[in-house]
Amino acid sequence: MAKPKLTYLDVKGFGEGIRLTLYVGKIDFIDHRVSYEGVKELNDQGKLPYGQVPILEVDGEIFSQSVAILRWAGQLRCDSIEEALTDIKKLFPPVWYGSILGRNPITKGPMVPIPEPMRDEVLKGLNETVLPARFAQLERALKKSGGPYFCGEDMMSCDISFYVARLHQTLVHSWKQRSSAER
Ligand SMILES: N[C@@H](CCC(=O)N[C@@H](CS)C(=O)NCC(=O)O)C(=O)O
Known part of the structure; x- marks a missing residue:
């Protein structure tokens, strides 16, 4: 190959x-x-x-x-964790691109931009309610596995995906500071 x-x-x-x-x-x-x-x-x-x-x-x-x-x-055993993380990841693109539908697949411009006043509301909802609840579900799954990783003793792709989702969570925090050109 x-x-x-x-x-x-x-x-x-x-x-x-x-x-x-x-x-x-x-x-x-x-x-x-x-x-x-x-x-x-x-x-x-x-x-x-x-x-x-x-x-x-x-x-x-x-x-x-x-x-x-x-x-x-990676490994198929991680599928359910990966899928739970996929649900979380779906929440990020509107924030990154400042638009409900992300970037237009043809023109690559923002699609349905989120008006400035609504951005605070979106951030608050994500940071204070949705993300803490979603990550708490994953923390319960981690505890259930006996750790230290999601599938037990060996680190797998879902553990890395979890780490990356946490990185994305911090990007959501800095969203307001980023200019629209960067989105
Ligand atoms: N469901 C796809 C989503 C991929 C995706 O959103 N890619 C983004 C970067 S993370 C992208 O290509 N953005 C540029 C664009 O849409 O033009 C996957 O998981 O691979």
Whole structure:
């Protein structure tokens, strides 16, 4: 098998868990990092099946969807934790992009921008209610496993995904400080 090639942004976003899992698993791969402009170019070239990154190329075939790729890199036992984290991750893009529907898949502009006054309400709801409740569910699952990791004694991809989701939680806190150009 040729070296797998992971294409993703140079940020700790949805693709970060895959990168870390591949590094931790000592799997030799090409860590191809692109800009948002690069994402648009790949999309215009028809190389992104769902218009977004990460994508993984294995033996000439392109695969997308971060959790599917993570499963390939990690372990099926982690599925339920990964899916619970997917529910949490769905909450982040409107905050990152300042728009309800993220970036327009064709033009790449923001879709349905969130008006400034509503942003405080969204942040408060996320930080004070939704995220604490969601992470508490995962902490219960961790306790139930006997630890120190979600699947017991060995660190798996879901543990790394959990760490990355916590990083994203801190990004949500700094949302207000970021300019719209960065989103
Ligand atoms: N469900 C997809 C979502 C991928 C996604 O949201 N990718 C973002 C970066 S984290 C992206 O490509 N943003 C740029 C764009 O939409 O143009 C997955 O998990 O892979």
